[in-house]
Amino acid sequence: MKALLILKKAFSSKPLQWIFLILLVVGLIYFIGRYIGRNSFSDYKPKALPEDPDWSPDIYVEQAWSALDGWTDLSSTKEELFVSLMALSDRQLTQVYNLYNSRYGKQDGLTLTRKIDEESNVFWTGRRNDLVKRLRSLKLI
Known part of the structure; x- marks a missing residue:
């Protein structure tokens, strides 16, 4: 219960929320770009x-x-x-x-x-x- 209270307090902090949001967006961009890049191999013809x-x-x-x-x-x-x-x-x-x-x-x-x-x-x-x-x-x- 005490740990939940600490987490709730930590995520109520505005700077921490912004950092988390930025990391989430950067991670999504990375994985979407990686997925799109992997599909580009399909045009390879030996x-x-x-x-x-x-x-x-x-x-x-x-x-x-x-x-x-x-x-x-x-x-x-x-x-x-x-x-x-x-x-x-x-x-x-x-x-x-x-x-x-x-x-x-x-x-x-x-x-x-x-x-x-x-x-x-x-x-x-x-x-x-x-x-x-x-x-x-x-x-x-």
Whole structure:
């Protein structure tokens, strides 16, 4: 009973009510935006390519997933990923794109191109921009 009285008194405070309301609105905006963003993956269509038995994109896909998943990765790790992806041929880059999206695209709701484009802790590098331009020129959006 005493705890209920304390809660009632706390929520009768105007500043606390405003803070609670602001947090509620921000939370709703976040979850609605996240839900809308996840639905944007539905326009992904893989490029049809014949399989290359001498080359596998698995290493690059796992490297991309480990570098791009999370906020704590160093920008140098991402920079290494961008350099290694830029060194691939168009065909190989397309295979990496297709495999990454088939494995991890639905988890994030983002294609590989969008995931790289939205990376935030690589401010000082132009390699990310070059890679995104190349992916878009291959129509890998």
